[in-house]
Amino acid sequence: xxxxxxxxxxxxxxxxxxxxxxxxxxxxxxxxxxxxxxxxxxxxxxxxxxxxxxxxxxxxxxxxxxxxxxxxxxxxxxxxxxxxxxxxxxxxxxxxxxxxxxxxxxxxxxxxxxxxxxxxxxxxxxxxxxxxxxxxxxxxxxxxxxxxxxxxxxxxxxxxxxxxxxxxxxxxxxxxxxxxxxxxxxxxxxxxxxxxxxxxxxxxxxxxxxxxxxxxxxxxxxxxxxxxxxxxxxxxxxxxxxxxxxxxxxxxxxxxxxxxxxxxxxxxxxxxxxxxxxxxxxxxxxxxxxxxxxxxxxxxxxxxxxxxxxxxxxxxxxxxxxxxxxxxxxxxxxxxxxxxxxxxxxxxxxxxxxxxxxxxxxxxxxxxxxxxxxxxxxxxxxxxxxxxxxxxxxxxxxxxxxxxxxxxxxxxxxxxxxxxxxxxxxxxxxxxxxxxxxxxxxxxxxxxxxxxxxxxxxxxxxxxxxxxxxxxxxxxxxxxxxxxxxxxxxxxxxxxxxxxxxxxxxxxxxxxxxxxxxxxxxxxxxxxxxxxxxxxxxxxxxxxxxxxxxxxxxxxxxxxxxxxxxxxxxxxxxxxxxxxxxxxxxxxxxxxxxxxxxxxxxxxxxxxxxxxxxxxxxxxxxxxxxx
Amino acid sequence: xxxxxxxxxxxxxxxxxxxxxxxxxxxxxxxxxxxxxxxxxxxxxxxxxxxxxxxxxxxxxxxxxxxxxxxxxxxxxxxxxxxxxxxxxxxxxxxxxxxxxxxxxxxxxxxxxxxxxxxxxxxxxxxxxxxxxxxxxxxxxxxxxxxxxxxxxxxxxxxxxxxxxxxxxxxxxxxxxxxxx
Numbered sequence: 001x002x003x004x005x006x007x008x009x010x011x012x013x014x015x016x017x018x019x020x021x022x023x024x025x026x027x028x029x030x031x032x033x034x035x036x037x038x039x040x041x042x043x044x045x046x047x048x049x050x051x052x053x054x055x056x057x058x059x060x061x062x063x064x065x066x067x068x069x070x071x072x073x074x075x076x077x078x079x080x081x082x083x084x085x086x087x088x089x090x091x092x093x094x095x096x097x098x099x100x101x102x103x104x105x106x107x108x109x110x111x112x113x114x115x116x117x118x119x120x121x122x123x124x125x126x127x128x129x130x131x132x133x134x135x136x137x138x139x140x141x142x143x144x145x146x147x148x149x150x151x152x153x154x155x156x157x158x159x160x161x162x163x164x165x166x167x168x169x170x171x172x173x174x175x176x177x178x179x180x181x182x183x184x185x186x187x188x189x190x191x192x193x194x195x196x197x198x199x200x201x202x203x204x205x206x207x208x209x210x211x212x213x214x215x216x217x218x219x220x221x222x223x224x225x226x227x228x229x230x231x232x233x234x235x236x237x238x239x240x241x242x243x244x245x246x247x248x249x250x251x252x253x254x255x256x257x258x259x260x261x262x263x264x265x266x267x268x269x270x271x272x273x274x275x276x277x278x279x280x281x282x283x284x285x286x287x288x289x290x291x292x293x294x295x296x297x298x299x300x301x302x303x304x305x306x307x308x309x310x311x312x313x314x315x316x317x318x319x320x321x322x323x324x325x326x327x328x329x330x331x332x333x334x335x336x337x338x339x340x341x342x343x344x345x346x347x348x349x350x351x352x353x354x355x356x357x358x359x360x361x362x363x364x365x366x367x368x369x370x371x372x373x374x375x376x377x378x379x380x381x382x383x384x385x386x387x388x389x390x391x392x393x394x395x396x397x398x399x400x401x402x403x404x405x406x407x408x409x410x411x412x413x414x415x416x417x418x419x420x421x422x423x424x425x426x427x428x429x430x431x432x433x434x435x436x437x438x439x440x441x442x443x444x445x446x447x448x449x450x451x452x453x454x455x456x457x458x459x460x461x462x463x464x465x466x467x468x469x470x471x472x473x474x475x476x477x478x479x480x481x482x483x484x485x486x487x488x489x490x491x492x493x494x495x496x497x498x499x500x501x502x503x504x505x506x507x508x509x510x511x512x513x514x515x516x517x518x519x520x521x522x523x524x525x526x527x528x529x530x531x532x533x534x535x536x537x538x539x540x541x542x543x544x545x546x547x548x549x550x551x552x553x554x555x556x557x558x559x560x561x562x563x564x565x566x567x568x569x570x571x572x573x574x575x576x577x578x579x580x581x582x583x584x585x586x587x588x589x590x591x592x593x594x595x596x597x598x599x600x601x602x603x604x605x606x607x608x609x610x611x612x613x614x615x616x617x618x619x620x621x622x623x624x625x626x627x
Numbered sequence: 628x629x630x631x632x633x634x635x636x637x638x639x640x641x642x643x644x645x646x647x648x649x650x651x652x653x654x655x656x657x658x659x660x661x662x663x664x665x666x667x668x669x670x671x672x673x674x675x676x677x678x679x680x681x682x683x684x685x686x687x688x689x690x691x692x693x694x695x696x697x698x699x700x701x702x703x704x705x706x707x708x709x710x711x712x713x714x715x716x717x718x719x720x721x722x723x724x725x726x727x728x729x730x731x732x733x734x735x736x737x738x739x740x741x742x743x744x745x746x747x748x749x750x751x752x753x754x755x756x757x758x759x760x761x762x763x764x765x766x767x768x769x770x771x772x773x774x775x776x777x778x779x780x781x782x783x784x785x786x787x788x789x790x791x792x793x794x795x796x797x798x799x800x801x802x803x804x805x806x807x808x
Contacts, residue, residue, distance in 0.1 A: 059722055062729035112730010156728050164721070207721050208743070220728060221677045233670070235730055599729070 002331070002339040005408035006348060008374055016347065016373040026376045028408070030354055031557035034395035040070060040080050049074035049577070053586050057086070060161040061598040062113055065550060068394070069566055069589060076571035078589065082394055083550045083562040085401035088357070092385040095540040100126050100242070100507055100532055103540065107528065108236040110542060113156070113599060114521040116149045116231055118528070118542075119240035121517035125530040126242035127313035129515030130507070135500035136308035137493040138244030140486040143305040143326070144257060145230040145237070145245070146519070147483035151264055152223035152234075153522030154415060154476050158271065159205070159216030162469060162594045165587060166278050167205035174573040174587045178285050185281060192273025192450075198281045201274060212274070219267055226260035229253055244502030254490055261483055265448040268477030272455055275473040279466040288572055293465030293565040293592030296334040299417035300345065300406050300525050300548065302518035303329035305482050307429050308489065315370045315515070318342040322518065324429045326482045328436075329518065330421035331406055335463075337424045338407075342518055343373065345406070349527070349543070350378035352403040355396065355552035359386040370514065380529035380541035381514060403551045403560065404543055410554060412561040413524030413545035414596060416471030419478060423459055432488070433481035443477045446484070465565070465595035472597070509535040521545055523597050549596045565592045628661050630686045631786050634668030634675075636693040636734045643702065643758030643771040646694045650775065657779070663786045672727040672740040679746035688750040690785050692778075693734040694758035702759040703774030705781055708799035710751035712742055738799075752785055753799060754778070 001010060007025040008016050018025050044050050049072055056066035064087045070080040091110045095103055104122040108115035120142060127134065134142070164170055172179045182198035195201045204210040224234045230247060231237030239247040247253075282289045303325040310317075310324035322329045322342040330340040331348070339345065347369060353360055361384035364377035375381060392398050405411070423441040428434060435442040443455040457474040460467040493499070513532040520526055523545035531539040551560030559567060569592045576582040633654060635647030647669070654665045668675050668691065679686070697706070714720060720743050723736045734753065741747050756774060767775075 059718075060725050062725070113728075115730075160728060161725060208717060208724070217673055217724075217728075218677075220673065224674060234674075 002341075002344050003348060003407045006376070008347065018374045025374075026378065028555055030555045032395070033355070033553060033557065036080070037395045044070065047072070050079070051584070053584070053589065055586070055590070056084075058590070058593055058598065060164065061594060062161075065593075065598050067562070067566070067589070067593060071571060071584075071586070071589075073571070073575050073577060073584065076575065078567050078569055078571070081559065081563040081566040082398055083401070083552060083560055084392070084399045085546075085550050088387055088389075088400045090387075092540050092542060093387075095537050098537050099535070100129070100530070100537055103528075103530070103537065104240050104242065105236070107540075107542065108240075110544075111521070111599070112235055113153055114149060114523070115235040116145055116227070116237045116240060117519060117521040117526055119237055120146060121519045121526050121528045122530075123240055123242040124313065124517030124519060125515040125528045127515070128315055128318075128517070129513040129530055129532055130242070130505055131313065132243045132503050132505045133312045134244035134503055135498070137249060137490060137498055138501045139306050139308040139311055140489045140493070141230055141245055141247075141249055141501070142240070143486040144483045144490070145227060145240075146304060147479040147486070148223050148226045148230070148257075148261070150415065150475065150479040150522050151483075152220050152227065154472055154479070155216040155219045155223075155267075155271070157522075157597045158275065158469065158473060159212050160207075162591075162597070163205045163212065163216075164207040165591050165594060166202065166282070167207065167210060168199065168202040169206045170587065171202065174585050176574075178282065181285055182281065185284075187277045188280065189273030189277050192453075193270045193277075195274075195277075198277065201278060205278075219263070222260050222263050226257050229256050241502060243505050244500075246502060249490065249494070249499070249501060251491075251494060254487060254494070258487060261480060261487065262448045264476060264480035265445050266450045268480055269445055269450055269453050269455065271473045271476050275470050279470050282466065286572055288570050289466060290462050290464055292569050292572070292588050293468065293595045294462060294568045295412070295561060295564045297332050297420065297463040298334055298409055298411050299332045299420065300411040300413055301327065301330055301417040301421045302342070302345065302520050302525050302527060303327045303422075304418065304520045305486070310429070315343070318518070323425075323427045326422075326428055326430065326434060326485070327418045327520065328422045328425040328427045330425055331411065332417070332421060332424070333407075333409060337421065340421070340425050340427060343369065343371070345518070346516060347373045347375060347379075348406040349380060350376045350405050350408070351380060351383050351541075351543070352378060352405065352555050354403070354555040355398060356402050357387060357389050357397055357400050358402065359388045361386055366514070380527065380543060381516075381531065381539070383541050384539065385541070399550070399552045401547055401550045401552060403554050404548050405554060408554070408556075410551060410558055410560050410564065411548060412596065413520075413548045414468060414472070415475040415520075415522060415524055416468050417524050418520055419457060419471045419475055420459060423457065430485055432485045434478060434485070441474070441478065443474070443481055445477050445481065465591045468595040507532070507535050521599075523549075523599050544599075546596075546599050550598060562593055562596060562598070565596070629688060630684055631660075631663045631688040631690065632668075632686050633663065633665050633690045633692060633782055633786065635666075636668050636691055636732070636737060638732060640763060640765060642762040642764050643756070643767055644694045644761050645765065646756050646758065646767070646771065646778075647692045649765060649767070650692070650778070654779070654782070657783075659783075660787055668737065669732055671730075671732070672737040673724065675737065676741060676744045676746050679741070680744070685748065687748050688752070688786070689748060690752045690754060690782060691734055691737070692754050692782065693756075695734065695755040696759070697755075697757060700757035702757050702768060702770040704757040705774060705778055706755055706797065707781065707785070708753040708755070708797050710738060710742070710747055710753060711798040711800045712747075713800040714739060714742055754781060754785070
C-alpha cells in the first residue's frame with residue numbers, strides 16, 4: 001500500500017479503487033496562512049533582531065526565483081520562508097489546439113538548458129497516446145543524448161552556480177575562520193583531483209577566475225559537442241520526434257560521441273573527489289552544516305534511460321519498462337521507498353493552486369487512468385492552466401508556481417533523487433558499469449588518462465544541501481557510464497544492421513488519446529501529460545522539477561521543499577549585530593536554495609488574447625517551476 | 628585579407644526583433660569582400676567565446692547585428708556603436724555567465740562575456756536597429772522593411788572600410804550595459 005493520504009486502496013491483485021464510504025474522497029482543508037503572518041508581523045515590530053531577508057532575484061540559478069524569509073539574527077535561525085516563481089510560463093496554453101507534432105519543438109523552448117528533455121518527454125507522451133514504439137537504436141541514442149545533456153548540466157551547476165558558495169572568495173566574507181583552517185588542511189582525495197590543500201580547491205572554486213570554474217565552462221563545451229552530434233543543435237534539438245530520432249547514426253557519429261564521452265570518465269572521478277573533500281571539510285569545521293538545507297529524504301523521480309528490450313511506450317507496461325531503466329522511477333517518503341511503479345507515481349500526482357496566481361478549474365474529466373485506477377480532480381490529466389495575476393500576499397497567493405504533491409506530500413526532485421532511488425530500489429537491468437546495491441551505487445569507471453576506478457555513493461544518513469550536491473557530483477560519472485553502456489549497445493545494433501532510427505506514424509483525426517511522458521530533466525522529475533482530441537492537443541500539462549521544489553505552501557499549510565529546507569537552515573555565517581558595515585549575506589540560506597539547482601527559466605512568450613503582441617522581456621528559462 | 632564576421636543576434640519569431648536571424652540568409656547571398664563571414668551568433672555567449680578562442684586566425688573586425696529598443700528612435704532607425712570595453716562589476720559578470728549558460732540570448736550578455744574572456748578585437752561594432760514593440764511572427768513591419776537596404780549598405784560599408792574610415796559611431800561600454808556613454 002503506497003498511499004497513506006489519498007483514499008486509494010488495493011485489492012489482492014493490486015487493483016486500485018477508491019475507498020468505500022468516503023463521501024468526498026479528494027477533499028482537503030485549506031489553512032489560513034494569515035494567522036501566522038499576523039503573528040510574524042507582530043514579532044517583527046517587537047523584536048529588533050528579526051530581519052526580513054529577501055532575494056529578488058536569487059542569483060546564480062537558472063531563471064526567475066525570488067525568496068522571502070524572516071531571520072532571527074540573534075538566535076541564528078529562519079522563522080519564516082516563502083518561495084516565489086516570479087514569471088508565468090505559458091507553454092501549456094500555447095500548446096492547446098495545436099498538432100501533437102508541434103509539441104516536441106514548442107515544449108523544448110520551455111527551458112534554456114534542458115530543451116532536449118522537454119522534447120523527449122513530449123515525444124514519449126505522444127508515443128504512449130498513439131502507441132508508437134521507436135526502434136532499438138533510436139532508444140539507445142535517445143538515452144545517450146539525454147545522458148550527455150546531464151553532462152552539460154551538472155558541471156554547470158556544481159561549479160558555476162552553486163560552487164562559488166564554497167569558494168575562498170565568498171567564504172572569506174562570511175566565515176574567514178574556515179578559509180584559515182583550509183590553509184593547513186590536506187585534501188583527502190588528492191589522487192583524484194591533484195589538490196594538496198583545501199585552500200587550493202577553494203581558490204579554484206572562485207567565480208570567473210578559478211580553474212575549476214573555467215574548466216567547467218570547457219566541459220560544457222565537450223558535452224554540447226557530443227549533444228549536437230545526435231540532437232543537431234543545442235539546447236533545442238532538431239532531431240527528437242515521436243517514434244525516435246530524425247538523424248542517421250553510423251560508426252563515425254558514434255566514434256565522435258565517444259571521443260567526447262571519455263573525457264567525462266576522468267572528470268567524473270575528479271569532481272566526485274573534489275566535492276567529497278569540500279563537504280567533508282566543511283562538516284569537520286562545523287557539524288551544524290549538516291542542518292543547512294535539511295529536510296526529510298522525501299523525493300520523487302520518473303526514472304530515465306529506457307532499455308530497448310523493454311520500452312514499448314505503453315501505459316499498460318510502463319511499470320515493467322520503467323523498472324528496466326538505468327535510473328529507476330520511485331517515490332521516497334522520509335527515506336523509505338514506497339513505490340517504483342510509474343502507474344502509482346502517476347495516480348498519486350495532484351496539483352494545487354490555492355497560493356498561486358491561477359484560478360481553480362472546474363470539472364473532473366478523467367476520473368480514472370487508462371486502467372481504471374482513480375484519479376483526483378487535481379491530477380494533471382484533469383488540471384487546466386487558467387492564469388490569474390494578482391497582488392502578492394504571503395497570506396494568500398504569492399507565486400506563479402503551483403503546488404504539486406504526491407499522495408499529498410511535498411516531494412522534492414533532483415538528479416540526486418535519480419541516484420538515491422536507483423540505489424535504494426536495486427532494480428537496474430543492465431549492470432555493465434552501474435551497480436545499485438540497495439544502500440549504495442557502485443560506479444565502475446573505465447580507464448582514460450586516469451586509471452580505472454570504482455566509485456561508490458552511499459545513501460546518506462541525513463538529507464541536506466551538501467548531500468544534494470555530493471550526489472549530483474556522482475551523477476556525472478553515473479550519466480557518463482549509462483551513456484557508455486548505451487554506446488556499446490548502439491555499436492552492437494549497427495553491427496547487426498539494425499540501423500532504423502524512427503517509426504512512422506500518423507495522427508488520428510478522430511477520437512481521444514491520452515498519454516504521459518516520464519523522464520527526468522537535469523534537475524530531476526519531469527512529466528508531460530497530454531490529451532489529444534480529434535487530432536489536436538486539447539490539454540497539455542508540464543510538471544517540472546522546480547515546479548515541485550519551488551512549490552508554495554500546500555493548501556493545508558505545509559511548506560514547499562525550498563521553503564522547508566530554508567526553515568531548517570541554521571545561520572552559520574558570522575553575524576555582527578553591532579556592526580552595520582558587515583552586511584548579512586545569508587549564504588547559508590542561499591546554499592540551501594541553490595542545492596536544489598533551481599531552474600525557473602522558461603522563456604516566457606505570452607500572447608495577448610486577440611492580438612499578436614508578444615511579451616518576451618524578463619523571461620527566463622528552464623521550464624522548471626513556472627506555469 | 629581582413630578576417631571579418633557579421634554575427635546576427637536575437638530570438639526568432641519576434642517580428643522586427645528578429646531582424647538578425649531573419650535577415651541572415653539574405654546576407655549570406657550577398658557577394659561580400661574576401662574574408663567576410665556571415666554567421667549566427669545566437670547560440671550562447673559561452674559557446675561563442677569558445678568558438679572564437681578555437682580559431683587559429685582571429686577576427687580583426689566583428690560586426691554584431693541586432694534589434695534593440697532604445698528611447699527616442701523611430702522603428703527602422705539604425706545606430707552604429709563601437710564597443711569600448713569597460714566591464715561591469717564581477718557580480719554582474721557572473722550573472723551574465725549564469726544567464727548565458729542557462730539559455731538567455733542577448734547582445735548585452737554576448738558583449739560583456741566576450742569582453743571578459745577577451746575575444747573581441749579592437750574593431751568590434753554593434754549595428755542595431757530600432758524594432759518597436761515585440762510582436763509574434765517572422766514578418767517585418769513596413770518601416771523595418773524599408774530600413775533593410777540602408778542596413779545592408781551600412782554593413783557593406785563597415786565590412787569594407789578601413790579602421791580610420793569607419794562610420795561615425797557612438798561608443799558603447801560594458802559597465803553601462805547597453806546605455807550609451
